Amino acid sequence: MPKAQETVLEIDLKALKHNFEHLKSRITNNTKFMAVVKAFAYGNDACEIACYLQNLPVDYFAVAFVHEGVKLRKAGITKPILVLHPQAANFNILIENCLEPNLYNTKILNEFITIASAEKLTDYPIHIKFNTGLNRLGFSENDVNTIAFRVKETSAVKIKSVFSHLAASEDLNERDFTISQIETFKKITEAIATQIGYKPLLHICNTSGILNYPEGHFDMVRSGIGLYGFGNSEKENKNFKPIGTLKTIISQIHDIEKGQSVGYNRAFKTDAFLRTATLPIGHADGIGRQYGKGKGYVIINKQRAYILGNVCMDMIMVDVTNIDCKEGDEVIVFDSNTTAEKLAETANTISYELITAISQRVKRSFVEN
Template sequence: MPKARETVLEIDLKKLKHNFEYLKSKLDNNTLFLAVVKAFAYGNEASEIANYLETIGADYFAVAYIDEGVALRKAGVTKPILVLHPQTVNFKVLIENNLEPSIYNSKILKEFIEIASAEEKQNYPIHLKFNTGLNRLGFWHSDVETIHNIIGETKTIHIKSIFSHLAASEDLEEKIFTLNQIETFKGIATNFEETFGYKPMLHICNTSGILNYPEAHFNMVRSGIGLYGFGNSEEENIHFQPIATLKTAISQIHHLKKGETVGYNRAFKTNSVLKTATLPIGHADGIGRIYGNGKGFVTINNQKAPIIGNVCMDMIMVNITDIDCNEGDEVIVFDANSTAETLAQTANTISYELITSISQRVKRIIRGA
């Protein structure tokens, strides 16, 4: 690949395909695959990724908010799109773009029926979210009869699926809790079928659920982080390929004397002669201040260069005293070898937070199309 001369995020669709096929290999042939592409496809590039996943066999997509779904429709995505956290003010836009809402309480269920009815819709697909232990969004298991009473005889909507979200599927020490969630969900599904007289589609598994709880795959599974190259465990990470490489280049090299300081607030003070490199990437690009002062690092010519001083808005400074490099040389912030997960761990956070923070001002380059 060409060497970076500026800050870029390279996205490899061949690796995306590898991850998709690995996850699909865990499923029965009749189990649908929902690709989660919220937050710009976890900080990557949602439109390109969703269109590519559609061509290689993704059955469904999920976004967090309605505007994200609208953007995918404008980009040409035709498969169903589930909106996980729709806001009622945008329900009309959702319907205009043939998006499918997650309905998680009685208030928004009533509002959606009212708006869909005003739009003269028939059997409009909705998805009911049930809370089984994450305690974030969702109806309670005891709400099935209430839902039935609200819907009544209306033909405006059709419940396409009921679903829930596992709270700790990656943590096998929480297996009993997860199994209890799954059993609670099964009970909700049975109650629903008895109350409504038909079987909707069921889904509860996220990436770690796919890998650790095959008995809970039901009709469909949802994967986000796995598609982008992370398996949430050392054992599984070897099967995944991170799809993104964040690169930049050295803008300037400084030779500092003992006792000089680096960056804002003079947060770093040299103990000896030091060589530093300034890079054109900072917290406005997604490298937060938590990575400064020796916690985070970049890789230059296969050697680690610690971040020194405070991370600036548009720049970071790194220690290159023992690295043979020059102004203009390529710098790897994270890639398949020195992963985003590894960098995130230096600041006691997770890969999700780091990769979704990469600013939209960073140029995206799509490879492997």
Template sequence: MPKAQETVLEIDLNALKHNFEHLKSKLKDNTKVLAVVKAFAYGSDACKIAKYLETLDVDYFAVAYTNEGVALRQAGVTKPILVLHPIAINFKTLIAYCLEPNLYSSKILETFIEVATQENQTNYPVHIKFNTGLNRLGFDERDIDFIANTLKETSGIKVKSLFSHLAASEDLNEREFTLNQINTFKQYSEKLINLMGYAPIRHMCNTSGILNYPEAHFDMVRTGIGLYGFGNSEKESKNLKPIATLKTIISQIHTIEKGESVGYNRAFKSKSLLKTATLPIGHADGISRIYGKGKGFVTINGKKAPIVGNVCMDMIMVNITNIECEEGDEVIVFGPEHNTAESLAESASTISYELITSISQRVKRILLK
């Protein structure tokens, strides 16, 4: 791979393919795969990721918000796209771009039927979400008769899928809770299917559900973090390949005398003679202030360099006292071979999801095939 000459996020499509095929190998042949590409495909590049996954014959995509789905359509993505958290004001736009809403409450269901009718839609595909314990979005058992009766009174929409979301599928200590969620979803979905008179696609498993609960694969599974190389456990992560490497360079090297300070608010005061490197990346690029004051680190020429003082908006300073390096040298912020996004996130008591989805859109993306 070429050495970085500026701050870049390299995206390895071969790793993406490996992850997709590994996860698919856990499924029965007729089980569909929905790829979650919300939040710029977990901080990478949603349009390019989705276009590539279409060549691998993925069945479905999911985004969080309508504008994310619009961007995919404008990029030429043709597969069905589920909008997980649609807002009523965007319903006309959603229909205009052939996106499929998650209808999670009586108000959202009734409002979407009203808009679909105004837009002269017939059997417009929608998805019904049940709340089985995560307690974010979704109908519960008391709503099933209402859903069925409402659907019978309209020809504007038709249910494409019934789904729910596991709350703790990665935590085997919560296995009893998860099995209860699965059984609850079975009961709710079977009751509604009987009332509707037809059987939509059913899906419940996220990445950890795919790996830990094969009995809950149903007709389709959803994978987000697993596609991007993280398995939510050390064992499973070994079977996956992180697709993203965040690189930057050394802009300038300083010698810091004993007693001198570095950065804003003099957050670091040197107790001895040392050397620091200034890097062109900061909290506006997604490296939050929580990584400052020695919690976070980068890798330079194979050695760890801890962050010194506070993270600035556009720069960080790192301790290179015991590292042979020069201005212009490449720096690995995180990647699959050195300090991973998981290890960097853990250093600041957070998770890889938060770190990778925070990488700013001003950071240049480079696709590797």
């Protein structure tokens, strides 16, 4: 990869393909694959990522909100797109763009059927989500009769899939709970298929579900974080390649005398001479203030340089006292070796939060190494 001359997130499309192929190797040929590209494809660029994946055997895409799906359509995505958390105010736009809604309670099911009927639609694909233990979104098991009645009395919609979400599939200490979710899902889906008279697609597995619970693969699986290079465990991470490398440069080097301070609120004060490097990346770029005061670090010439004081909006200062470096040198914030997961751990958070927080003002560069 070329040396950085500014702050840039380099995205390795071959690593993306590798991750997709590994996930596909863990499912049967008959199991469909849904690529989750919500939240700007976990901070990478949803349109670019989806356009690349569309040329691979991806069957479905998933986004969180309607406007995310609209952007994919405008970018040329023609495959089905599930909107995981649609709002009724956007149903007309959803329909105009041939997006498919997840309907998760009676209120939103009724609202969508009303609009679909008014538009004189026939068999418009909808997805029904059941809550099996995550307690976030979804119908309860007791709602099966209501759903079946509403769907059967109209020709405007047809259930394309029934799904749920595992709560702790990455934690094998919670295996009994996860198995109970899968068994509850089986019971629910058998009941609803019997009542509506046909079998929709069934899916419950996220990335860790794909890896840990083959008995839960059903007709389709969903993957987000796995596509971007993380397997949610030290063992599984070895099979994945993080696709993002966040780079920046050294803007300026300062010699700081004993007793001086660095940054806002004088949050760091020296007790001896040190040398600092100022980098053009800050909390407006996704490096939150929780990484300051020595918790987070970057890599300069293969050595760790710890963040000093508070993270600024557009800059951070790091300790380069014992690092041979100069202004203009490349800095690695995270890559496939010093991963986003490792950096996130220094601030007691997870890779998901770090990579999805990378601001869209940071330039994205796509490479195929």
